[in-house]
Every structure is written in C-alpha cells, then in structure tokens.
Amino acid sequence: MAISPTFSARPRVLVVGGGYVGLYTALNLQKKIAKSGGIVTLVDPLPYMTYQPFLPEVAGGNIEARHAVVSHRKHLKHTELIQGSVTSIDHENRTAVIAPVDGATPFELPYHDVVMAAGAITRTFPIKGLAESGIGLKTIEEAVALRNQVLSLIEQAGTETDPAVRKRHLTFVVVGGGFAGIETIAELEDMARAAVKLNNRVEQSELRFVLVEAMGRIMPEVTEKQAVWVVEHLRSRGMEVLLNTSLDNAEGDGIKLINLPDKSVAQEFDADTLIWTAGVMANPMIRATGFPLEPRGRVSTNTNLQVTGEFGVIENAWAAGDIAAVPDVTGGLPDGTCVPNAQHALRQAKRLAKNLWASRFNKPLKGYKHKNLGAVAGFGEWQGVAKIMGIQLKGPLAWLAHRGYHGLAMPTVERKFRVIMDWFVTMLAGRDLAQLENLQAPRRTFVAAATPAPKPAAKPAEVAKEEVTASK
Known part of the structure; x- marks a missing residue:
C-alpha cells in the first residue's frame, strides 16, 4: 500500500481520535511539535469533538446542537487534520492505514509517536429488536x-x-x-x-x-x-x-x-x-492495532500514559481516556483503573501531552494522578443532585453546581460563551420546542416540486370525442 503524497513528510505525532483526549493532546502539542520540525496529525471520522455531558440538554432543547461541539478545523490550526478512520497500525514499522470517510482508497501514513484516543462507543447486548x-x-x-x-x-x-x-x-x-x-x-x-x-x-x-x-x-x-x-x-x-x-x-x-x-x-x-x-465500551478499533489489551478490551498503559505490554513500555505509543486502562492510584474502578469519564479524559490528555514532549528530551515523566472531586447531574429546570468533595447537594444548588462545572469544563472560550448564552436565553424565553422535520431526507420538498405532476385522467366526454375522431 502506497504512502499518500498529500500529507506532510515531517516527523509525525499521530493522534487517533478527536474526542476529549485527542482534542486536548493536539491543542497542547501542535505548536511545540511544529517548532521542532514535526507535525501533529489528528484522524477522526468527524470534524468536531462532542462534549457529551451536554447531550441530554441538547435533546431537551436547552442548548443549540452546534454549541455542544468543538470544531477541529477552527481550533487546531497548527494540526494536520484527516477526516477518516484508522483501520490498522503496524507499530513496529511506525505506519497506520487510514480509510477516508468519502470512501477513497485507504492509504498508509508514517508516524514517530502514536496517541490512542479513540474513546468509547455505546455498549449493547444481543436483544431482539x-x-x-x-x-x-x-x-x-x-x-x-x-x-x-x-x-x-x-x-x-x-x-x-x-x-x-x-x-x-x-x-x-x-x-x-x-x-x-x-x-x-x-x-x-x-x-x-x-x-x-x-x-x-x-x-x-x-x-x-x-x-x-x-x-x-x-x-x-x-x-x-x-x-x-x-x-x-x-x-x-x-x-x-x-x-x-x-x-x-x-x-x-x-x-x-x-x-x-x-x-x-x-x-x-x-x-x-x-x-x-x-453503558459504554472501548472503541473496538483498538483490536486492529496489535497493542496489548486488558480483559475489558482497553489498551494497557502505565501511570505515565505509555502503552505497556508483557515486556514493559512500548516506546512511542501512548493512550488515554475511555480506550485506555489507566491505573488510578487514588482508587477508581474495582480493577484499580480510572473511571471512563470526561473528568479523567481532559486531565489525562494534558498530562499525556507533557509526558510525550518530555520524552523527546529524555526528561523524567510524571505519572497521572487525580482524585475524583465528585459528580454533578441536572434533571431539568432547577433540579439536580451533586456530591462534591464529600458535600451532598440536591435541588437548585446541585443544578447550579452542574451548570457551573460543565460551563467551565466545556473546551475553548468561544464554546463556553455560546453555551452560557444558550442557558441565559432559555431562562428568559424557555426551552426551544421547535422540531425540525425531514432531516433524514432534506431534498424531499425539492424533489416533490421538481417532479412533474401526473397527467389527469381524461373526462368521459373527451374520451368519446377522441374515439370518434380516431374512427374517422
């Protein structure tokens, strides 16, 4: 398989996935890597990162859908972006196979470091229907x-x-x-x-x-x-x-x-x-990489966020977020790994970026450590529940804590502003209750207008007249 000539030949940090980990890893590395003569390349089927804690509010009409996503192109200006999927990785030869979303021929892309950040997908069971x-x-x-x-x-x-x-x-x-x-x-x-x-x-x-x-x-x-x-x-x-x-x-x-x-x-x-x-499960694409997996299907890492195997650290391979089994030294899941949530993913991405950069200069790496500060949830207008550093809240105070935390956690100042403005407008004008029809078939109205109407059936008198004319 040929290497595509379209993309940069500079030493590459390949980021697989554009969610929390992918976005923040690229944000924190793109300028540094570019100045050192390399390039950060992010591969994801979607051109944006989705802030998933806001999905219930998008579904409920509190937040405009576009405001709950962060454009890769707008915010990763020093990153090489590829809209596609990584279908396999040959880490021994430092190459990955990319399948573009438009169905074009897959191609190989060489890299120096790879960051596995493909996140998680919905976990389902074999239930009929x-x-x-x-x-x-x-x-x-x-x-x-x-x-x-x-x-x-x-x-x-x-x-x-x-x-x-x-x-x-x-x-x-x-x-x-x-x-x-x-x-x-x-x-x-x-x-x-x-x-x-x-x-x-x-x-x-x-x-x-x-x-x-x-x-x-x-x-x-x-x-x-x-x-x-x-x-x-x-x-x-x-x-x-x-x-x-x-x-x-x-x-x-x-x-x-x-x-x-x-x-x-x-x-x-x-x-x-x-x-x-x-529930969710690690993105199954990780199985095509050859990296070691733990029983739950996540790639094994150490606290430095380096991929690890039977014989220790796999050089130049990194992972974080929902796709990785990152040890939680403060106590997390029963198996001692971090809970798959945004709170860990955002912080792991920043630590991963620092460690990857430090590794270029053989500097000591720092292990990831973050004690979960709690949890917040909103249940509609002025209702919620929260547990923050042992303090239990419910009702309006928990609802405010929920919005305060997620408003600050939303990536980029621009998106924070848009979301906060959505909340302000909703408080004054109420939820947006207008449904949008035909999103799955947006051309339906045009096709109906552009299709000639069927010719009306002839009236009995006209039919008789045509028969007489024909007999003559």
Whole structure:
C-alpha cells in the first residue's frame, strides 16, 4: 500500500481520535511539535469533538446542537487534520492505514509517536429488536434526532384517533440508570411537559416515561441516600422507575421487560421511543492495532500514559481516556483503573501531552494522578443532585453546581460563551420546542416540486370525442 503524497513528510505525532483526549493532546502539542520540525496529525471520522455531558440538554432543547461541539478545523490550526478512520497500525514499522470517510482508497501514513484516543462507543447486548428500534445518546446527531422525534410524536398524537397508536406515540422508554439515562429522561420529560402545554389536543396525563435499570439502584457515582432521593424525585414527576428490571425484547413496537434475577415478565407494552444509555465500551478499533489489551478490551498503559505490554513500555505509543486502562492510584474502578469519564479524559490528555514532549528530551515523566472531586447531574429546570468533595447537594444548588462545572469544563472560550448564552436565553424565553422535520431526507420538498405532476385522467366526454375522431 502506497504512502499518500498529500500529507506532510515531517516527523509525525499521530493522534487517533478527536474526542476529549485527542482534542486536548493536539491543542497542547501542535505548536511545540511544529517548532521542532514535526507535525501533529489528528484522524477522526468527524470534524468536531462532542462534549457529551451536554447531550441530554441538547435533546431537551436547552442548548443549540452546534454549541455542544468543538470544531477541529477552527481550533487546531497548527494540526494536520484527516477526516477518516484508522483501520490498522503496524507499530513496529511506525505506519497506520487510514480509510477516508468519502470512501477513497485507504492509504498508509508514517508516524514517530502514536496517541490512542479513540474513546468509547455505546455498549449493547444481543436483544431482539434493539438495533432496529433503539437509539443511543452518544453523539450530537442522536441528541438532535431524539429531540425532534419526541416533539414530532407529541404532534402526531394530537391528531391520532386510534387510542392504541396514540398511547404508543406518547410512551418513552430509557434503558440505563446511570448519569446519562437519568439526565436524559429528566430533560426529555421537562421538554415534553412544556410542549404539551402548547397543544390542547394532548393531556399531560397521557405522557408516559419509563426508566429501566438492571441494578438495584441508580447512579453509583452518588451516595445511596442521594440515589434514593433521585428515584423519589423522578416518581414524584410521574415517571416510572423500574429497578432490578431488564429489557428482554424490542421487536416491532413492542417492549418486553423482565424482572431480575428470576427473569419473570415484568411488563409488556408498545412504545415508539426506546433510548439506550446502558453503558459504554472501548472503541473496538483498538483490536486492529496489535497493542496489548486488558480483559475489558482497553489498551494497557502505565501511570505515565505509555502503552505497556508483557515486556514493559512500548516506546512511542501512548493512550488515554475511555480506550485506555489507566491505573488510578487514588482508587477508581474495582480493577484499580480510572473511571471512563470526561473528568479523567481532559486531565489525562494534558498530562499525556507533557509526558510525550518530555520524552523527546529524555526528561523524567510524571505519572497521572487525580482524585475524583465528585459528580454533578441536572434533571431539568432547577433540579439536580451533586456530591462534591464529600458535600451532598440536591435541588437548585446541585443544578447550579452542574451548570457551573460543565460551563467551565466545556473546551475553548468561544464554546463556553455560546453555551452560557444558550442557558441565559432559555431562562428568559424557555426551552426551544421547535422540531425540525425531514432531516433524514432534506431534498424531499425539492424533489416533490421538481417532479412533474401526473397527467389527469381524461373526462368521459373527451374520451368519446377522441374515439370518434380516431374512427374517422
């Protein structure tokens, strides 16, 4: 396979993935590497980084979708950007195979250092109908589609005369009781209530929101007392919270839930909206790299964020974020690795960039160490829960802490400003409740206008006249 002549021949730091780790690694290295005669190259199928903690608020109409993403091109001006996927890595020969998103012929790209930052994807299970009926909440596209779907179904229900279909339109199911699931169902419920207030053909009592969690409690990141309060809060808003319950089947429009551990049938009903937020897993592309993996499918690293194998450190190979099993010296997951969240990813990226640069000069590397300061979650307007340095908050104070933390954590000043302005406008004018139709088929209206109308059928008298003329 030939090496593409289109890209720079300078010594390259190849960053695989443009999420939290990829963006911040490139931001912190691009100028330094360029001044030393090299170049940073970032490869990702998308031209932007998504700030995933904001996806529930995008779905709920609090934040404009474009404001929850950070453009690579705008903020990585000294980085070589390739929109594509790394399909394999030959680290012994320091080359990677890149497949462009436009379907062009894959090509090889040489590198000096490689940074594995491909993050995580939604973790699913082999449940019948899930792939056909479900939608995740891991991408900005899913958040926008979900928002439009919920609002559109409320509109459809307003003119639906079949009671069963109407009930199906207004039933919304979220599987997964972690932060993503709780924030998603709370934001969507808030938005749906606001939309129904403007529609006199739909009653608030017709809305049905169901949260399904396989464990005996939700949100393991907060205390058990706080988790119980969250369940009570959701139920006080009319939502159903089903613990020790699992999704068994989602074929067609049907939802079949079973009790755990005996697997008896808990409920069966129809729903047009099934949202899956039941965890994540390391991006499977890591399997094509040849780097050593630990049991959960993540690449093995040491505290310096260097990829490590059976025989020690693999030189010039680095990894961080959700794709990496980074040791947590302060105590993290049961296996002693860092929890896969944005708080760790952002800090690991900065440490990785410093260590990679130090390695160029054979300077000592510093291990990654960060004690989790806590967790914050928002549940719609003025509602939330938080545990910050042992301090437990709920209600408006937790909601403010949630917005304060994520407002500061949003990458780049420009994006911080846009998000804060969105919040300010929402406080004054309320959520944006306008759904956008036909996003999957944007040419539909034009095609209909440009297609000639069928010729109307001839009237009986005209047909007779034509027959007489023909006989003559």
